[in-house]
Amino acid sequence: MRELTYVARHTVEWRETPDPKLQSGQDAIVAPVAATPCDVDSAILAGHGFVEPPFPIGHECVAQVVDVGDAVTGVTPGDLVVVPWSISCGACEHCRAGLTAHCTSVPHMAMYGAPIGGSWGGLFSDLVHVPWADAMLVPLPPGLDPIAMASASDNWSLSWRMVAPHLKARPGARVLVVARGSIGLYVCDIARALGARDVLYVDPDGEHRKIAEGFGARTAEAIEPIHHGFDVAVEATGRVDQLSLALKSLAPEGFCESAGNHFRPGELPLLDMYLTGVNLRVARDNVRSHIPDALALAGSGLVTPERVVSHVIDWEDLPDALPERRLKPVFVRDRS
Ligand SMILES: [Zn+2]
Ligand SMILES: [Zn+2]
Structure with a gap:
């Protein structure tokens, strides 16, 4: 074969x-x-x-x-x-x-x-x-x-895990998605279907943004951190600076899910994370x-x-x- x-x-x-x-x-x-x-x-x-x-x-x-x-x-x-x-x-x-x-x-x-x-x-x-x-x-x-x-x-099942349990625990949560590929789009679809009251999808790719808009998400090419803006943030870019952006946009005790694969090093805003109180999961998916x-x-x-x-x-x-x-x-x- x-x-x-x-x-x-x-x-x-x-x-x-x-x-x-x-x-x-x-x-x-x-x-x-x-x-x-x-x-x-x-x-x-x-x-x-x-x-x-x-x-x-x-x-x-x-x-x-x-x-x-x-x-x-x-x-x-x-x-x-x-x-x-x-x-x-x-x-x-x-x-x-x-x-x-x-x-x-x-x-x-x-x-x-x-x-x-x-x-x-x-x-x-x-x-x-x-x-x-x-x-x-x-x-x-x-x-x-x-x-x-x-x-x-x-990717589909990972996307379910990154957002569905959070929306069950916090119905109507605001969700930020910082992404580059299929995972972020699946997350938009699932988040809107499960009742997120706001989904913002951030991706420089215009075609991807169009699909996200079809799922009912707001979109942006790039953003500055939105202080206390989101209950849940999903990062699927493999870039540490984008993970930082997601973390800096969380509400107190918010949850950041990262799809990982950060092959290049970078720094996380640990003091900012401490002051806001954030939960971060970076994990190979079970x-x-x-x-x-x-x-x-x-x-x-x-x-x-x-x-x-x-x-x-x-x-x-x-x-x-x-x-x-x-x-x-x-x-x-x-x-x-
Ligand atoms: Zn994979
Ligand atoms: Zn086993």
Whole structure:
């Protein structure tokens, strides 16, 4: 089979590798049918990642189950499933506590699409080995479009987690979104759907702002800090100066959620944060825990994540098309 492999800045290519095989009764083999780059893949493709190529890239997809081990009961061949970006067993102490990005049955940071906790391949591969299939895979609910939900592996479900619990705790909260890609737009969609009374989306990209406006957000190209302006701030830029801006715009005891991936150093306004009283979370997302909630919202009719999908492109065009800068292209393959 072929693995789409990141080989150099702005360059990916197919590389042949043996087909993955079931290694235990709990495994599955799946074939991605709709896969999309995570926002961080754009940074990796632009040469800003911290792992040297070559490695198989991609960690967001809806896949079709091809084969399952004898002990697997949750999915059967032919099912459409969301494949979480990180590898988790579902049974260790961390997994049982919901900390699925910190599973202790695998090396720390084990994930698809980057060889930082072992080699698990990427989700732009023709076939993918999934350990602990019952713990990891989430069947795609009927009626949900695999193209719109390709991002449920990571960015869509992460976006749900960054804003939905806060709006539940503080109905009508004011939300600031400082972003550059799909995550910030998903957050706008979810925040407005769940009753945020004000959403301000900040992004220099005019096309992105237009989509955010379609979700009912106010938008700006750039802002100065808005003192005590927002109950919740979401930062998804990978830039420390933008994280600072979000932090300086929080109301007392407000909550800042950061999508992280600040590959370059910078300084946070710690005294300002102390004086205002802010909560900051910068964390790799324990996505498996809330994929079902994020899918349920997607199926509720309150949100339209398909509006973030910028291009639908044939699987065979991956090597040429993936390195091009696009908001959220989804690469699709025929199901047989
Ligand atoms: Zn990601
Ligand atoms: Zn575990």
